[in-house]
Amino acid sequence: MNRYTFARHLVALITVGLVVAACQPASTPSASGSPGQIGGTVSVLATWGGSEQDSFLAMVKPFEDQTGVKVQYEGTRDNAVLTTRIQGGNPPDLAGLPGPGLMAQLAKAGKLIDLGNVLDMNAMKSQYSDSFIKLAQVDGKQVGIFIKAALKGPIWYNPKAFSAKGYTVPKTWDDLTSLSKKIADSGTTPWCIGLESGAASGWPGTDWLEDIVIRQSGPDVYDSWWQGKTKWSSPEIKKAFQTWGTIIADPKMVLGGKSAMVATAFGDSGNPMFTNPPKCYMHHQASFITDFFTKANPALKPGEDFNFFMTPDIDSKYAGAVTGAGDLFGMFKDTPQARALIKYLTTPQAQAIWVKRGGALSANKQVTDYPDKISADSAKALTSAGVFRFDASDLMPEAMNQAFWKAVLDYVNDPSKLDSILTSLDKVQADSYK
Structure with missing residues (x-):
């Protein structure tokens, strides 16, 4: 599957995934269980700053408390920072990827760890629609996870x-x-x-x-x-x-x-x-x-x-057309701390933290507790779109x-x-x- 074949899955699959996610009841199982005390650090590079950074840090705070792992976060909207560090042999342990285009390029270059060997994929399939799981695959490998989504066009x-x-x-x-x-x-x-x-x-x-x-x-x-x-x-x-x-x-x-x-x-x-x-x-x-x-x-x-x-x-002729996007996470270094964090980030408990703070929709179908009508209406606009497409520039x-x-x-x-x-x-x- 080449980069553009991968991206075309977005057109056919994502609307179904959002509809399923919006209609599922909340429940409590996690995709990975409790990792216990591990200690050490995990480096994370992502595009979030300001209130988005605050929400991500709030999201990982329970993980830090539970595992003793310190999350070292660096925020930048310059994608060149990530690519330069990869080229220099110094990638972060985990990185947030603003869209599937860059994710597919990095996967093709052999830079991303196959998460199929890290995550409990049976548990993942019980919490995510098949659509969202496939959206983060390249050449059959699970190289990313969606941790939040956004409605474009409001x-x-x-x-x-x-x-x-x-x-x-x-x-x-x-x-x-x-x-x-x-x-x-x-x-x-x-x-x-x-x-x-x-x-x-x-x-x-x-x-x-x-x-x-x-x-x-x-x-x-x-x-x-x-x-x-x-x-x-x-x-x-x-x-x-x-x-x-x-x-x-x-x-x-x-x-x-x-x-x-x-x-x-x-x-x-x-x-x-x-x-x-x-x-x-x-x-x-x-x-x-x-x-x-x-x-x-x-x-x-x-x-x-x-x-x-x-x-x-x-x-x-094109009434009801809607665009949207999602933020992916990928793993560049296979360490116990990185494994524990990416497992945690897939869970409804983790993603609900950001959703409840506002400004994010979740791809995990067990996260339904939106904090206000605005957020719920945003999710509804995604799920009810007559025509949906992923953000073109990200592709x-x-x-x-x-x-x-x-x-x-x-x-x-x-x-x-x-x-x-x-x-x-x-x-x-x-x-x-x-």
């Missing part, structure tokens, strides 16, 4: 602010365009957008474009695009950029304009919705952003102070993914250069899919 808003102005939730893209113009004409910016994320700056814009592509041109074009068959300069992908451009290229549409977009950290960019009066009214970001909202504003109540509607349909080769991030920033800085930006992406595509 547009967040402050219900109280909407009500005060008489705004209603848009049902179509045209409705969204009209609402944006109405807010802008009132003298307030409708959108808050933040693209800064260290070495990964630009990725929030890729989510925007992926949502537009699948709603505007459909899942077949979406699949052909991430597979490297549809060129970036194609009419469909160019149209998606231009559609997003009606928002980001208009200084009246986004708080602070292009300079604020590229400089504002993605986790902070939605906070102006909660000032009095609001400085913006809408924010496009994945389901995990709720953790950032409440971290910055602890008094906020889900459903009352923030809620979401899905990015509206653009072409009715692309790493060089293509990084070029996509940069292209987002280049386009925001100068939308008039779209043709040259797309031509540059075509060149990266030709090289990276060989």
Whole structure:
């Protein structure tokens, strides 16, 4: 199974897995049992910072207490840190992988440990749908586990602010365009957008474009695009950029304009919705952003102070299309401490800790105790999607993914250069899919 054959399993399997996960009752068995006192340390490298890092550390705290193993966590959004350490012969014991694309590349290079020899796969199959187990396999080997999932495409808003102005939730893209113009004409910016994320700056814009592509041109074009068959300069992908451009290229549409977009950290960019009066009214970001909202504003109540509607349909032929993503863990060093931690991370007890803190959905079908209606609605949006696709940029080769991030920033800085930006992406595509 080559890298792209592996990734195509996502299209067919993940929706089934989410439906099964949402419908299972909670229970208590773990996938691995209690490891007891071990001692020592285990190094972990992942992309989480801020409140996400806090949630991961809270997740592993019971493991540390039970085993005496110290989890040494390092957070970075620069995937090059992991690849550089692997190339230098100094990988972490475990690493969080932002998507299956990078996982498959590392597995093909022989860098990941086969977890089929580490985990109790019978116990795993009782807790995870067959879909999620297969999603983390390459060439028949279990090289990863999903420890959390996210819904892509929510547009967040402050219900109280909407009500005060008489705004209603848009049902179509045209409705969204009209609402944006109405807010802008009132003298307030409708959108808050933040693209800064260290070495990964630009990725929030890729989510925007992926949502537009699948709603505007459909899942077949979406699949052909991430597979490297549809060129970036194609009419469909160019149209998606231009559609997003009606928002980001208009200084009246986004708080602070292009300079604020590229400089504002993605986790902070939605906070102006909660000032009095609001400085913006809408924010496009994945389901995990709720953790950032409440971290910055602890008094906020889900459903009352923030809620979401899905990015509206653009072409009715593709109504109900949804994108999502998930975070994988892989093991690079086979040590007793690493084995114990990755076993623990698969359990419903571990994953429930993050879910209850907010900002995460679980792939473990025994985790059902979501902390609020927002989280439950996010899970429902995933499970009820008429068409579901995994995050396209996460499925692309790493060089293509990084070029996509940069292209987002280049386009925001100068939308008039779209043709040259797309031509540059075509060149990266030709090289990276060989």
